[in-house]
Amino acid sequence: MSFSSLGLSEQLVRATTDQGYETPSPIQAKAIPAVLSGRDVMAAAQTGTGKTAGFTLPLLQRLAENPRTGKGPRVLILAPTRELAAQVHDSVALYSRYMPTKSAVVFGGVKINPQMMKLRKGLDVLVATPGRLMDLYQQNAVRFDEVEILVLDEADRMLDMGFIRDIRKILSLLPAKRQNLLFSATFSKEIRTLAEGLLDNPVQVEVAARNTAAESIIQSVYPVDQSQKTALLSKLVRDNAWEQVLVFTRTKHGANRLTQKLERDGITAAAIHGNKSQGARTRALADFKQGEVRVLVATDIAARGLDIKQLPQVVNFELPNVPEDYVHRIGRTGRAGESGHALSLVSADEGQMLAGIERLLKKQLPRKSVEGFEPSNNLPLKPKAKADPSRARNRNGGGNGKPAGNGRSFGGKPAGRSGGRSQNGNGGQARRSPQRETA
Ligand code: AMP
Numbered sequence: 001m002s003f004s005s006l007g008l009s010e011q012l013v014r015a016t017t018d019q020g021y022e023t024p025s026p027i028q029a030k031a032i033p034a035v036l037s038g039r040d041v042m043a044a045a046q047t048g049t050g051k052t053a054g055f056t057l058p059l060l061q062r063l064a065e066n067p068r069t070g071k072g073p074r075v076l077i078l079a080p081t082r083e084l085a086a087q088v089h090d091s092v093a094l095y096s097r098y099m100p101t102k103s104a105v106v107f108g109g110v111k112i113n114p115q116m117m118k119l120r121k122g123l124d125v126l127v128a129t130p131g132r133l134m135d136l137y138q139q140n141a142v143r144f145d146e147v148e149i150l151v152l153d154e155a156d157r158m159l160d161m162g163f164i165r166d167i168r169k170i171l172s173l174l175p176a177k178r179q180n181l182l183f184s185a186t187f188s189k190e191i192r193t194l195a196e197g198l199l200d201n202p203v204q205v206e207v208a209a210r211n212t213a214a215e216s217i218i219q220s221v222y223p224v225d226q227s228q229k230t231a232l233l234s235k236l237v238r239d240n241a242w243e244q245v246l247v248f249t250r251t252k253h254g255a256n257r258l259t260q261k262l263e264r265d266g267i268t269a270a271a272i273h274g275n276k277s278q279g280a281r282t283r284a285l286a287d288f289k290q291g292e293v294r295v296l297v298a299t300d301i302a303a304r305g306l307d308i309k310q311l312p313q314v315v316n317f318e319l320p321n322v323p324e325d326y327v328h329r330i331g332r333t334g335r336a337g338e339s340g341h342a343l344s345l346v347s348a349d350e351g352q353m354l355a356g357i358e359r360l361l362k363k364q365l366p367r368k369s370v371e372g373f374e375p376s377n378n379l380p381l382k383p384k385a386k387a388d389p390s391r392a393r394n395r396n397g398g399g400n401g402k403p404a405g406n407g408r409s410f411g412g413k414p415a416g417r418s419g420g421r422s423q424n425g426n427g428g429q430a431r432r433s434p435q436r437e438t439a
Pocket of ligand 1: 020021023024028046049051052
């Protein structure tokens with residue numbers, strides 16, 4: 001199967017060839033014809049599956065097939081975080097490079113005036129986070145009466161982040177006749193309710209559930225005292241000569257503190273979280289991608305959707321509150337068919353969280369130790385019995401009863417064996433814990 005056999009124009013096929021894509025990913029193979037046909041689409045898809053191209057390529061084609069001269073936007077793409085919005089917009093710009101299509105992205109945390117100027121000039125595709133889009137609307141900087149296609153990307157996260165009111169308001173302002181595309185990693189009751197009110201007889205697109213975190217990612221647990229974690233991390237970075245490691249902390253404050261300590265230890269590090277200005281976040285990510293910063297310390301929401309190619313190493317400095325976030329975090333490694341490494345520094349007070357993760361993975365992670373860093377309290381060796389069965393059941397990502405994972409390569413082959421390009425996803429999207437972080 002090729003992109004042209006899916007009915008995409010020569011300009012769009014050329015743009016995918018420029019990117020080195022050989023074959024459409026499973027989600028693309030299903031979503032592209034559905035979007036081209038003009039139908040509404042409801043897709044269960046995570047970042048890393050190629051979903052962005054899955055909706056962007058056909059919607060660009062639909063715009064080109066039916067040129068208009070208004071001010072736009074004709075397509076509105078809503079995304080939960082600034083980073084994801086920026087990434088989606090990069091894709092729109094990339095795939096439309098051989099077309100006259102104009103696009104822009106707007107999100108909070110940066111000045112609103114330049115965004116107003118951009119909108120005033122007119123555009124075809126607007127990518128936005130819901131909050132900033134509402135601000136712009138209230139200041140009369142954007143109108144929605146020409147919107148023909150609406151995309152809700154990572155709808156589950158948008159709801160988790162409290163955007164439902166903004167989304168409902170935006171929906172009420174759109175023309176009734178339009179095409180709607182909804183992408184979500186999980187399908188909770190709230191998402192289904194949203195989908196029912198939004199989608200008209202949608203084509204349902206789902207790619208098989210994945211549980212390959214265990215296959216493509218080498219995972220381990222280092223039991224260690226809380227007070228020794230930073231020193232152990234420094235040692236591991238040095239001893240293993242890690243040049244690019246993504247480290248997760250539970251809180252923004254913890255991310256800052258760890259970054260400072262690593263820097264003091266002579267290891268270049270940067271933090272990325274919701275309290276950082278957009279400029280600082282973009283800079284930290286760029287420095288990390290270019291190898292100027294060895295350690296990127298992130299909180300869960302800030303890391304969401306980041307597409308960092310071939311990340312070799314992920315470290316959980318602290319375990320996440322929600323077990324599915326563990327799968328999501330480690331899904332940042334082992335990309336492109338490579339086997340990745342994920343290790344967790346776990347102190348005795350995190351024993352319950354580890355047990356929850358091991359229950360979700362249905363296996364025990366191997367314990368490792370480093371001389372001089374043995375913990376004063378050992379972690380339990382066996383996962384304990386379920387503490388809260390209702391919670392575990394509700395949080396089992398994907399609604400398919402299986403733990404969602406990652407590591408599927410495009411073309412349907414298992415990750416780690418395919419010769420082609422492949423990407424892993426953000427498996428196991430979970431409902432967010434009550435302590436929310438705004439990204
Ligand atoms: P997404 O799930 O949209 O975030 O895409 C994940 C990654 O896969 C991005 O880096 C894309 O550039 C890449 N990608 C998208 N489609 C393909 C394809 N058909 N073949 C190979 N890589 C792709």
